[in-house]
Amino acid sequence: MLPKEAIEHIVDISSHYSNLEYDLREGKRGKRYVHIIDAVKRLINVESALVVNNNAAAVFLCLNTLAKGKEVIVSRGELVEIGGSFRIPDVMSSSGAILREVGTTNKTHLNDYENAINENTALLLKVHQSNFRIIGFTKETSIEELVSIGRKKGIPVMVDLGSGCFIDLKKYGLTNEPTVQEVLSEGADIVTFSGDKLLGSAQAGFILGKSYLLEKIAKNPLMRAFRVDKMTLAALEATLRLYLDEEEAIKKIPTLKMIMEHPESIKKRALKISRLLKKEGILTKVKEDLSMPGGGSLPEVGVKTYVVALNPQVIPQDFAKKLRYGEPPVIVRIKDDLILFDVRTIQDSEIHSLIKAVKEAFYSDH
Numbered sequence: 001m002l003p004k005e006a007i008e009h010i011v012d013i014s015s016h017y018s019n020l021e022y023d024l025r026e027g028k029r030g031k032r033y034v035h036i037i038d039a040v041k042r043l044i045n046v047e048s049a050l051v052v053n054n055n056a057a058a059v060f061l062c063l064n065t066l067a068k069g070k071e072v073i074v075s076r077g078e079l080v081e082i083g084g085s086f087r088i089p090d091v092m093s094s095s096g097a098i099l100r101e102v103g104t105t106n107k108t109h110l111n112d113y114e115n116a117i118n119e120n121t122a123l124l125l126k127v128h129q130s131n132f133r134i135i136g137f138t139k140e141t142s143i144e145e146l147v148s149i150g151r152k153k154g155i156p157v158m159v160d161l162g163s164g165c166f167i168d169l170k171k172y173g174l175t176n177e178p179t180v181q182e183v184l185s186e187g188a189d190i191v192t193f194s195g196d197k198l199l200g201s202a203q204a205g206f207i208l209g210k211s212y213l214l215e216k217i218a219k220n221p222l223m224r225a226f227r228v229d230k231m232t233l234a235a236l237e238a239t240l241r242l243y244l245d246e247e248e249a250i251k252k253i254p255t256l257k258m259i260m261e262h263p264e265s266i267k268k269r270a271l272k273i274s275r276l277l278k279k280e281g282i283l284t285k286v287k288e289d290l291s292m293p294g295g296g297s298l299p300e301v302g303v304k305t306y307v308v309a310l311n312p313q314v315i316p317q318d319f320a321k322k323l324r325y326g327e328p329p330v331i332v333r334i335k336d337d338l339i340l341f342d343v344r345t346i347q348d349s350e351i352h353s354l355i356k357a358v359k360e361a362f363y364s365d366h
């Protein structure tokens, strides 16, 4: 779900001719990414930026440009598979880079990286574990440590951050996600992240970092294959503008708004939904529960929420299927044979159609 401001900007940009690739002052072909680079630089302190179709493309392009035929050192604890078959080892081999895995699943020390460096090493890569966690007897090498040896040996450090965020969610007691700014200030030479995970904008992949590296990446012939449309750029630009004011970002970017909504405000909406269902003869209970934000990308984070719990009086999986097949389709959770509607993700404007869909599923012939 995009912020309203992003949608309006898309409509505006795509309803007219645009000077996306035309330099008005020079009267000739200009650069596609100047506006988005400006928007990023206004927000955070970074030398340069590029945008491609998604973070998978961003990682691929960085590896292909900087490490084709050369070695990239990655911890064995970070060889992650993201849903939709993005697997670090596979992306690495299709990019032409050679994966040099170091350490063990649970522990990777700085000297594991150090000992693996040779004359064919092109990159030190750190990958955010995203959808899994390793707990217990563990050791992870920090970005700062990697940067310290990277600098010494003249090897760039790249961080694939997965869901990049510009707002420090830690101070809201939410997650331990490092912000993009933190990663850059720890000295990472390149950081890549998605536009449509925590950032809450259009599908895109950001590549931020040192100009000398990004200039090489921008010249990769594949850049054109991975380039984004002006509508995506419009959405991203408008979203980044909202981030200039943190309070405004939290209010206006639906992803953030939903993650940050106060449980009491969710409870109020839950009671309203429960009351409206009761009027239709459908009895429910409002219960405290946990939302799992991030669509799998924040596996250990549960945020207090309120759910409307319905006893479907039939096999719950059958009732859930009916809801999915309905108009509009409604996707629910099932817990202890109850159908749960997490009210965090139900907007005021959606309550009416939700009630209608539940009514239809509830009263349809079994």
Ligand SMILES: *Cc1c(COP(=O)(O)O)cnc(C)c1O
Pocket (backbone or CB within 6 Å): 054, 055, 056, 057, 059, 080, 082, 086, 127, 128, 129, 130, 131, 160, 161, 162, 163, 193, 194, 195, 204, 205, 297
């Ligand atoms: C999600 C993710 C990707 C892929 O990003 P997309 O924008 O979905 O292509 C790559 N790396 C990590 C660590 C991720 O979490």
